[in-house]
Amino acid sequence: MKLMIVFGTRPEVIKLAPVAAAALDMPGIERVVCSTGQHRQMLDQALACFGLRPDVDLDLMRANQTLPALTARLIEGMTEALQAHQPDVVMVQGDTTTAFAAALAAFYQRIPVAHVEAGLRTGDPYSPFPEEMNRAMISRLARWHFTPTEPATRNLLAEGIAASAITQCGNTVIDAVELIKRQWQQRPYSGPATAWFPDRDLVLVTTHRRENFGQGLENICDALLTLCREYPTLGFVFPVHLNPQVQAIVRPRLAGVDNLRLLEPVDFETSLYLQSRSVLILTDSGGIQEEAPSFGVPCVVMREHTERREGVDAGFASLVGTDRAAIVAGARHWLAQPALRQQLATRANPYGDGRACTRILETLAEPRAASA
Numbered sequence: 001m002k003l004m005i006v007f008g009t010r011p012e013v014i015k016l017a018p019v020a021a022a023a024l025d026m027p028g029i030e031r032v033v034c035s036t037g038q039h040r041q042m043l044d045q046a047l048a049c050f051g052l053r054p055d056v057d058l059d060l061m062r063a064n065q066t067l068p069a070l071t072a073r074l075i076e077g078m079t080e081a082l083q084a085h086q087p088d089v090v091m092v093q094g095d096t097t098t099a100f101a102a103a104l105a106a107f108y109q110r111i112p113v114a115h116v117e118a119g120l121r122t123g124d125p126y127s128p129f130p131e132e133m134n135r136a137m138i139s140r141l142a143r144w145h146f147t148p149t150e151p152a153t154r155n156l157l158a159e160g161i162a163a164s165a166i167t168q169c170g171n172t173v174i175d176a177v178e179l180i181k182r183q184w185q186q187r188p189y190s191g192p193a194t195a196w197f198p199d200r201d202l203v204l205v206t207t208h209r210r211e212n213f214g215q216g217l218e219n220i221c222d223a224l225l226t227l228c229r230e231y232p233t234l235g236f237v238f239p240v241h242l243n244p245q246v247q248a249i250v251r252p253r254l255a256g257v258d259n260l261r262l263l264e265p266v267d268f269e270t271s272l273y274l275q276s277r278s279v280l281i282l283t284d285s286g287g288i289q290e291e292a293p294s295f296g297v298p299c300v301v302m303r304e305h306t307e308r309r310e311g312v313d314a315g316f317a318s319l320v321g322t323d324r325a326a327i328v329a330g331a332r333h334w335l336a337q338p339a340l341r342q343q344l345a346t347r348a349n350p351y352g353d354g355r356a357c358t359r360i361l362e363t364l365a366e367p368r369a370a371s372a
């Protein structure tokens, strides 16, 4: 079976690289790796971390790209790639415009789609925008739905997806985390982050969600300034997303604070290393909410909605929105309770066990799948 694995952004690479690696060892699967290049620099950084080289690179990113123009380019570019390579199955991940457009292009070519990280929902079509609608539409198009958790499976069943088309396998990002943890057993992390506040506990901060642009982001910066003053012995590290709408607000507002380091985006291994040294994470990232439990680190989630209630319900995260006072209160809550944080380190990660990729590929390799 010829399997085309498609990605266009950093988190898709991180979540599909372990599938791509496992596919190499799976008899009967011929792998074609296709990058749309929806985001350029951060995608290449993630690829380098896994030593993964795309067979096809559509290189579609343009300066100041709009959603409609990007979507149109993606559908056309993906159609050409599908016609050239004629895969039997197209695999997409999550909720990006790349994933939606690739699934639609595959449908137009009558090629079945496998959707990894299926079933996440907030129930609000505009939050996250456009991801909530992207993933809902991919669920209409896909033949195989690989859900990370039970709530995601339930969401799909409630939408009328047949149970036989759903495989609950865990989130592949946990496979990626376990891969890096195994590497650290052979060779501990030795990258640049060892020099960042080497003698301090860290607080990792990330933000990039479109619905937080503007006032939300300004509130996040104000909350951070308060927390940096209130906890002078902690080191705050903030890899700033390359989106100009993030850079324009964050850089001027937060420059020159002693215990805050504004960084370029870091590679995946460094992101995990920073999480492992953190006592708290402030984030609106989906992937970091999933990874942090593997290090027993609590997250303050700076969003109005999350499609990841599992972490909140298991006590790993609190959902606080983007109000300045609520973010500060959320951070104080965790920082005041070191014993609670220690307990987290003993609990299982609710998002997966590190074996999602095997389950996905075994499902696709079943005879029923091969003849699909």
Ligand SMILES: CC(=O)N[C@@H]1[C@@H](OP(=O)(O)OP(=O)(O)OC[C@H]2O[C@@H](n3ccc(=O)[nH]c3=O)[C@H](O)[C@@H]2O)O[C@H](CO)[C@@H](O)[C@@H]1O
Pocket (backbone or CB within 6 Å): 010, 011, 012, 014, 015, 093, 094, 095, 096, 099, 117, 120, 128, 131, 173, 206, 208, 239, 240, 264, 265, 266, 267, 268, 269, 271, 272, 284, 285, 286, 287, 288, 291
């Ligand atoms: C609505 C929503 O939640 N959608 C999510 C969104 O992804 P996201 O919110 O997780 O995106 P980011 O925060 O950009 O990436 C996170 C990853 O990047 C690593 N990282 C971070 C900073 C850095 O400097 N260097 C790094 O390496 C970090 O450890 C982590 O692995 O789209 C995905 C694709 O479909 C979906 O799966 C996912 O639902």
